[in-house]
Amino acid sequence: MNNPVIIHISDLHVTLYNKLNGTFNDKCDSYLTTNSSKELSNSYVTNFCEYINKQYPDRECFLIISGDITNSAENDEFTFAENFIKEILAQLRIDKKNLLLIPGDHDIHRRSIINELEQNPTDQAHLLTEIKYERFSNFYYNLKNQNFPVNKQIVDFLNIKDRIVVIGLNSNYKINDEGGEGNIPVDKFREEMLELKSIFTLPQLNFVLAWHHNISAGFEDKNSGQWEKENRGLLLSEVMNQEVKLILNGNEHIRQSKKINGDSIYISDCGTLSTIKYESSFKVFEVLIDDNSVNLKNNIHLLHKSNNNDKPNYGYWDITNNANAGEIEIFKLYENNNISIEKVVDIFETNEIEIPETNIELDAEPIVHKDIISYNNEDFSNYLYQIVRSKKLFHSGHFHWSETSRAHNWIDISKLLESKEDLHFVKDSIIDVIETFDLAKNCDLIIGLGYEGNIISTKASIKYNKPYTSLPYSYRYNDHNEFEKNLNYDNSRGDFKTVIIITDVVNDGRTIRKLIGKRCEKFFEKVEKIIVISLFYTGDVEKVNIDILNYDKRLPNQAYDFENDHEVNNIEFYTVRKLKVDKCPYDKNYKDECLIYKDELSCVHLFYDVKD
Structure with a gap:
């Protein structure tokens, strides 16, 4: 079998076809809905799977879904989302242990929190975790056959060829009945990372993090993304301390990749999978491993909307050029490339300065x-x-x-x-x-x-x-x-x-x-x-x-x-x-x-x- 691939999708926003009062939901912006009488959603999923099987034949697939799986965490939305994801797992032959399922803020049922607050008022609504995640937890168990850790920051992890560990984190700590920004308590993150690392005895493990909220903006005119600013600085510092090189996220509905924190951390947003109005996209990372390097090749796939009769009415998927898309092509997680300094010449002996050509992507070279x-x-x-x-x-x-x-x-x-x-x-x-x-x-x-x-x-x-x-x-x-x-x-x-x-x-x-x-x-x-x-x-x-x-x-x-x-x-x-x-x-x-x-x-x- 060829090198494995990591499929990253996000923001499916499976939406009620009809509102709770029974009227048509005219604000729906997802090809994936709860309308069982039409084949559009099923066709969308099938076409997505057929495209991946054609692009990456005979590959072991890992699937990351980084939140906002539903639009408003209603039971019907979770039921249909479960069916769609089970279909993806079946058609792509993905074992449930290779599925990393992460909640987004839209997967928290805010009406349940409001109902609880009416009975038991508190100014710490974000800590009502059992109520906050009740519906997502049932959905999670049906897909993974394991309980969702409502009081943990680390949700689950994927072990890829004993060289890459992708860790799923829950960035909804501060989300309450009114929403909120991304937040992961740093002390809990550090403690759980140390606990997780203790179970591995393998050398040269490379850690990748995946969560929902964007910690850096691609569309908004601010660097902090949709994240609490104070928590952001402390968290990124700890991420660097844990020697993490790459963060995967969704949330902003804009696919992007860039480097932050002095080029020490890559971030990658896969965009939204199934939007009707805007650009639908997902990413596939080809795992490239040898004795001297561990890399992920960043493949960007976009939905080209088309009205041609020979195409589905939602369009067709195609891979895009990284340079044209303004994206990083290779995420370098590990390189055995030690710097060797052979000679230092007196700076006062010559005025000649020759600058060698360099191609710096990961770390700023001396x-x-x-x-x-x-x-x-x-x-x-x-x-x-x-x-x-x-x-x-x-x-x-x-x-x-x-x-x-x-x-x-x-x-x-x-x-x-x-x-x-x-x-x-x-x-x-x-x-x-x-x-x-x-x-x-x-x-x-x-x-x-x-x-x-x-x-x-x-x-x-x-x-x-x-x-x-x-x-x-x-x-x-x-x-x-x-x-x-x-x-x-x-x-x-x-x-x-x-x-x-x-x-x-x-x-x-x-x-x-x-x-x-x-x-x-x-x-x-x-x-x-x-x-x-x-x-x-x-x-x-x-x-x-x-x-x-x-x-x-x-x-x-x-x-x-x-x-x-x-x-x-x-x-x-x-x-x-x-x-x-x-x-x-x-x-x-x-x-x-x-x-x-x-x-x-x-x-x-x-x-x-x-x-x-």
Whole structure:
């Protein structure tokens, strides 16, 4: 048998042919209705199945139905939907274990909730789960011969060739008698994912999620789709943490595919299967697996409506070109494609820059010019900058942190980390740097440097299960207790050969070199490679190369004195965003030479116990 296929359909909206009062339902927008006297609906289902059998002969089929199976969750709608789906399973020879059946908000019977509220009022109507899912649960049992888990977020899953696991989730947590937006409680999602993963012992499993609500818009003029905004940010962060690459959804009635969250997650909406007024569509993913990759080929099928006598009166199905349809052709779930960096050329030796041709679809690749190696994911970088800009975190003024640290500008990182959504984004941006260059592969220890560095590095330490420590390392260094100043790891035997330091801001590297060459010199004596990752690089170097923090790469025209600098040359540096901060250009005599300071031309922000 050929490679299996995953058929994704959604938003069937099986609708009452007549309203509950017996009158004709003139607002019906589905070829699938409860009218048993006509053959149109049965013919529509049969034609759909014949088309798939012709396009994908001799394939093992998996079927995902991602919600809004009925239009208003009436019993007759569920009865006819059950018949239609059983017919699809029979004609396509799909075992019920290969069916992933997910509810949409239209599959919740709102009149039942209203009736309950009349008897027992509550402001938590969305938690009336037994009533909320009663009709869908009966329908589910008739098709799957198993109970629908009304109080779970994970509905069921499909195991495809022991390499892909498609997990169905219920995004209707907040849906009540008045409807609502998509929502999946993050804590419950995390807990159930861990429980599900524990039953698998297979290596290289690739997880795909499927739910109903669209978490990103294809038609509406907003990025958040039909999803609660606060829940959306937290959920997407956890989705990334669970290393999910692809999300399948329905709901918007618009087929689309794109990448979100800094190109780290694919999303795919299959559109609606049976609309009369608009574009009917479905998708079939061909499963492509070999030793080095796991991919899904995205095949888009559209209904071409036709009035020709030789065609059914609803039209005919045909496959469409991905490029013309504006869709991604291949969803890359796994690739064994390790980045190899053979040589770093001094950026000051040549002005020649050759940019190789690349075809980036899944992860943003590092820039690898002839003379420059640096991180370059514009989605993460630009979004980080937008946070700084929108929240006005880049402050002007004359900041005197210490005798050796004086600047005309300052980025307020502590404010950046106050929002949960921004904090999760920042942590994910650090993860993306590590993933892009496979930096965790040989890492022996992760250090969070500074208070902010400690906060933003925690996810990396958990994700990669590496030993972890932190140092406060503020400008009040001498005020800290001795135990705070130590790494609390013994490296006398050289156990820690490669160390990752994660921090918020790096300027000219002197602080890092002082840490390595003086304050924790004994520990770093036997460290062979130090990898520094920062949110921002605020220094003067225009082209951020991985070697710019080394002692030998100091800029010759720097105004700052380096008499207390330390000769360290085994630093590899990566940053999410370059955002230059202008330094006070005066040396030790700044109190006499700096006009801003001397003549009080602007506010001067003195630090801690500095007194004038």
